[in-house]
Amino acid sequence: MPGSRSQQDQKPTATIEVGHDLSRASxxxxxxxxxxxxxxxxxxREALVRELQEVDEKLLAHTGGPGGEEAHRAMQSGYRRVQQRIQNEQCLAEALVEVLxxxxxxxxxxAAAVQAHGYQTTSPNFRTIVNQTLIAHPDRFERVRRGHYTATGRPD
Structure with a gap:
């Protein structure tokens, strides 16, 4: 019969339905x-891996390939490139003392003034971090009124 498979070529199918009592199966x-x-x-899984590789290739093509060959190899191996952490010359508290x-x-x-003076950050909530720093260092910063701060007379 054309189009029919032999018994060996046929894909085995599930014989036990999900949810049935398996204790009676041999x-x-x-x-x-x-x-x-x-x-x-x-x-x-293989189909999903192929699909993910296609998506990675499209992303690489659309983004112009930042990182070049290294990024391409990283995407093929499934690893993502880790962003390098920014190293500032001074800590946030010291930078705030200079500004305030x-x-x-x-x-x-x-927060804006510290960044304008060269403090670098990638934080999406940098304002909150600045607020926490101001509160955490009462020896360096004085609260003038609600939400407004200045540096104390003696820097550490």
Missing amino acids: LGELQQELQVRIKDLQSR SAETLSVTAA
């Missing part, structure tokens, strides 16, 4: 069922 049936499910999961020694600023203005 050991042979359980082993066969396990093999069928393993093969199904492996083929599904001349004037009283709000937390938002202090």
